[in-house]
Amino acid sequence: MAWGKFTRGSARAQRFGAALVGTTALVGGIGISAEVAAQQTQASSQAAQNTIKFAIPAQPLANAIVAFSAASGVNIVSGGVIASGIQSSAVSGKLTARQALDKLLAGTGYSYRFTGATSVTLVDPNSAADAGATVDGAIALATIDVTGGAGSSWAAAEEAPYTSAGSTAFISQEQINRVPPTSTGDMFKNTTGVLARGNRNGSKIDVNIRGMQGQGRVATMVDGAVQQSSIATGYAGYDSRTFVDPEMIGGVDIEKGPGGTPGAMGGSVNMRTMNAGDIVRDGNTVGLRLRGGMGSNTVVPTLYSMVPGMDSPDRPSLDNSFGSIAAGIVTDKVEIVAALSRREQGNYFAGKNDKNNSVRFVPNPWALTYFPGEEVFNTSQSSESSLVKGKLNLTESASVELSYMNYNSRYGEESADMLTAFGWLKMEYGPNEVNVDTYTSKFTYNPSDSKLINFVARAWASDQDDDFKGVQGDGAVFTHGYSVSNTSELDVPVGEVSLKYGWDYFNEDASLQLRPTGTSTKVVGERSMHSGFLNAMWLPLEWLKLQGGGRYDTFAMESKGPNPILSPKTGERLNPNAAITIAPFDGVQLFGKYAEGWRPPSLRETMYRESVFPNPNLRPETAKTYELGVNYVREKLLTENDRVRLKALYFNNTYDDYILRMQRLAGGLWFANAKTAEFDGFEVSGSYDAGIVFADVALTRYTKIAYCISDAKCDGREPDSDYGSPYVPPKHTGTITLGTRALDQKLTLGGRIFFAGERYLESTSNRFKQIWDPFVVYDVFGSYEVNEHFRIDGSIENITDLYYFDPLTTASVPSPGRTARVSATARF
Template sequence: MKQDTRRPRDAASTTRLLWRPTLGTMMLCTAATLAATSLPMAARAQSAVAAQQRITLDIPAQPLGTALTRLADQTGMRLIVASSALSGKRSTALRGSYAPDAAFAALLLGTGLSHSFTGPNTVTISDTDTTGPFSALPADALLLDPIRVQGTSDGELGIYALPGGAAYIGRDELERYRGAGPADMFRGEPGVLSGEARNGAGSIDPNIRGLQGMGRVAATVDGAENTLMVYQGYQGVSNRSYVDPDFIAEIEINKGADVASFANGGQVAMRTLRAGDIVKPGETVGFRLNLEFSGNTSTPVAGNRSGYAYSNRIGQPGSATPNATGMNRPGTFEATDTAWSLLGAYKGEDSDFLLGFSHRARGNYHAGTEGPVSNPLSTGPRDLCYTTTCIPGAYPDYVANTGIANYRAGEEVLNSQSESRSLLAKGGWTFGEGQRLELGYNGFRGRNGDVMASRQYGPETSATQREQMTETDLDSLTLGYSWQPAETGLIDLDATFYLTRLEQRNAPRGLGRDPETYGLPADFLPGSETVMMGATLGNTSRLDTGAGPLALTYGASWKMEDTRPTPGTKEVEGWLDLRDARRDEIVAFTKAEWEATDWLTVNGGLRYQHYWSEDRNTDPETDRGATHTYGVSRDSGGWGGTLGLTAQVNRDWQLFATYSDTLRQPNIYESATAFTFSINEDVTPERSRNWELGANFLREGLLAAEDQAGFKLSYFNWTVDDYLGRVVTVDPDAQFPLWIEIDNIHQARFNGLELAASYRWGGFQADISANYYTEVTFCRTADTCDSRSLYGDYATNQVPPEYSLSLSLTQSFMDERLTLGGRVTHVGPRAIGHGDVTATGASAFISLVDWEPYTLVDAFAEYEINDTVTARLRVDNLTDRFYIDPLGLTTQPGPGRTLYAGLTANF
């Protein structure tokens, strides 16, 4: 939850030594010497009153020090605690309406710690064992308040106390570096990218450590999935999840499998704003208005073409003729687009509510000018080669593009326009002792430029501005219930349910039949409608075993996906045969966390999952010319598990090791027949065996009295046995010689190193991240492994960069009213090349969309005009770099230098 992070401006406040337990390095304090029995009677009375005032809380499970800080902030209390007592401990979630006394009791349940009010607004955390670390506090220790740091949140530093791969993106970072589209939210996060960043903007397709698509990474908004598979011809498939960054409060990323999740590669959990993010402390009603103006775009004109028209004919000299449009880039300070959002919220003692609306419209952006732009060059004679033969010198003077895309410097990038409208409504009610019910609605209506990837995949392909845009309608309902009674540690219950309807309509991609022939409008857009439902029920019981605290979590999850063509689609698309199928999956799980000693924690989990799929597409057209397998129903299941060790070496250093063995069952795209894509009844699920070894470092007072530092370094070794990929078979003697289906290859491996580090001191903040892949390997068989992607497989354009680096710097001035900052990100080359490990089969059936290494520079400035209004200015791609994002299916460059200016009013 975003809070007012400015320190008080009174002179007395500047002399305080502040405390922030998210670092896990709490300063030793003395309040234990101020025992409750020594308090004056008036102070005790005030403490009793404070302890009875109820407050609505929503504190997720996290490191105990972080949770205590949040609770202290929300109750207005000061904490007295020794760092050694909190080391390695985690809290349970705390949701509901509590008096402070009951809230602290519930949060500390099962930790071996207790609390007492030792002053009017002071809570002392003590060890239930009188011989514990609180029994010998030094008499000269200081009383410390919770710390609040400009531009940070508990989650940002909390990742340095979490064992395993984890990342966190807070609201401040989302506002300062939001980029041109949702995919840009992940820029600078080690090991995390989003595919198809520019084509069909408005969606994300997360890639975590090389795994992407087909359900390998779960992307959720308030716990609800909304993933859609979009057919892109032979070139591949886009896995799109839709989100409006205006409403995202924070993003938590888990790299790897969890026994409660269906994904084997990780989870991207996005939380939307709550009432507490809008309503100011001490008030019950609040509003937030955000206005933004930006430039570097032009109005799309249907039929415009990009770059050069390349003409290379057999026996004739080649040529390259520049297209007449696209070079009308506006001035740097010319505003061409607008965006706005308005949110209102109410937060009472036992209930809260939020309602928000957002609108954003953008024309086609212009590419940068510095870099590998379109550059026609005569390369002399070129042979014309077929599969087995070549005609020497068939092209006497071949003209090729030496750039990475057929776009000139500063040219308008066609089909990059977008428009969206979003509605967010959320309500929460607390009742009883520790019970909370939440209901939410997320609506999204988007219109985006979209390119059929198989029509724009080479550096000499000239793009054409399409008249029709892709349209997306998303409606998502979420329902959550939690119960955590303070009097017992056996119940910490969470139940969630979601229902999502996602419809996407795009220009015809099949036969392109006239819609009016079938009684449909001339501008009819075919598409698909997908309904998704899911539910999870889980409980955590905390026990004192006598051999250390034990937390047991157990429960079950279910999700369903049902997809079918919208009415009229089959008639217009013809042989494309869009999928018509349903898929269900369940998982039952249990996991345990045992604090074996005060420095060693052991955790493990076990799960069983099962899925069922049904292909309803049983009536193909007779002119298909191919024999497919239709109407297949499948089901299979299996076991998986996790194991982890965490060693708290000392106050600052933590070592961890994690292992998971997880199945991924074929998703709905892999379980239904469409076009030349057939069901393979013999496939087996993927099995991911993932290792990670690493170290965390958290410290306050590293170089200065009040500085904070965090460091995470890890090595990951991901092995996916029976990796599911697209296999292309060519049989000249068959009725239909080209055959495509999902099949298992022997193995895929993704190994590498990741680094994240942060340093904060006063108004200064520096964050560094880096990752490096030591191995990316695909093995068609056990004996045919190579560091090249496979011909015909979707993974061709899911191979991540070999390395990437990011550095961001922030500094506050003028009593923290003015904040300046910037970020530099560098993206290296592809980790591996493109080829067939067996040197057999079809040619390059899926084209490699390559990029050259590039560096982007972004900068921002924020100025708090008063306590209500903040002005913002940011510049993306300051050096105007021409580049192509990794993991794209089309040769579509990213935006050039773009200036954004906005105002945010909180009242």
């Protein structure tokens, strides 16, 4: 197969057609809804008179406006930049939008006027724009969209983890770009309980959430489309592979634990691509963003070389570079963004400073390993990405969104079999290649004069083709699905009640081209899930929130092709959840949450015959999770303009019928159900921002990780046959970020500490041991806003040039040594 070309013939065309037909059908239904929506948006007065529950603390006015918009659904535009020193007043209770705005703006000097059913213009009497000509007696303003663009959705996502019961997290584009990722999974460093397995080996993302990973335990999505394939990596188990260029990401939403996505009992990760509002400046209709950068510490790989280089480049060069261009349009009716990116990265060099006296990753004298300062073969990548995304506002109540993204990469990757060392050569092999097409569509209908309707329908498809030169050959998976949901707010005698209910469906159609002994055997199968859900929230008192509900999940799977090896298999389960939140003081929330989840066996575990036998009789895994914690949000803690956010919690997660690789009585290995697996621990995350200084912290500490294979064998250790269980996290991990802003906040300087402890459980395997030493890595970063159009960023990763291995490393691939980067961004 020629690199850069993928041909799937009629099957791929049919898949694309299916996605297109589904999207067209969704859009075709909009005409009916649009006519209904048009009748619902006649007068602004009616929207302004509806009463809404508000609980907005006093805070900087810009943040308060975002909170008001999120609560009310009213879009606010401003005639200028809102000064950072202006504080809002607190707003609490059931009020109309007008009453809430009156309270919010009291004492700020700002006024407002309704310009539509859900549109308000904010008026600053000190703005030069307010001194201009009037239109029909009103001030003509050059509007800046404060809440309708991308900024509002990202701001709300950043706040959500600190105001919700249970564990969620958000990674912003700013956090990703502070120290740009050498490997895509680096963007999870600042998140509690989340690691990227095998992050240095290949260009994929394989997410581990609190010890759960692989086989669909964690749903990894791009714009809501599940995108992951399963590839065998020999003695390191199985990858769940997701591919995306960080340059296309606007933000990452993370949910830990079951409930959000059917079958994903470990949690979910949704990487949202950029929006038009990320490109178009406030007040403009069109925008253009150009970005490019270079890094050091890489070299162009030499195919089949067996002698690693030792001279790591100190200066940034095009051997480690990226570039992107993105254009956007934003009007009252249409939002469109289109982007292209390209990334080139040669093989990187390991750190030279070996503080652990050359203790190797695998304590095996025959095992292949890379030594301090060496070029690490097969760590290069060359990728291109493209994105087209649009939103059409049919009325003030109805909108439709469509997007398409393509990702293509040629990347190096070591086989984990190198850890056994028997005859394996240290050598630069030919690249793997992956191509991914992702399609999404979304329809939203939210009439301003109805509390009963907030309807969202989605349809998506992901087509991934991974030409993997590892142990088990190529993998291809086509995944598609849809979801419909509605949120209704009910008037009840005591407090307020909201209901969210709907239906999710997804289908996975996968094939694996096996090459165990030079022959080629194709195995294909199909797996689908339906899930109906209902979740209720009741606010009986100002300080009390009760939540509860559940999902009713069903699944079906079967073999396909001329020689099916699995009879059709089905199952069903009701998975409940409940939560309580108590707010004893302003800005303080105490919460508890219980949730159950369910994961049916994967196609690989039930039907793919490789070095491990499938087991068609596997029982689904069941999760039972508890969380207790506290949220703390406060303004003016130390200064007039600071803000602190904190989340601290304890989690206890038990997984019954957990699936592992075990010895068969008939000989060989197969997948089988263990009795339980348990992961307990603490997480602390938070931020402090006073303008001139800022800080972020993310700490994870496990107090128990244990496996009970059966009632008779419950010593807490994973079985020897599971090859060292490459999903066991370290005892503790964390990051601490400190920074300062100067020169009217145009200059930002800061540093980050990333650290991890030893593996929680000592590996019991005699042949494969995943061991890493505790480490502390120091990074620095900075940026300077030259003017409103041009920005320069720089960073140095691993400034002490430490030789170390990341947690959950697969293969003997050390992490990068000292790497300097510089980039520039131009916006017009």
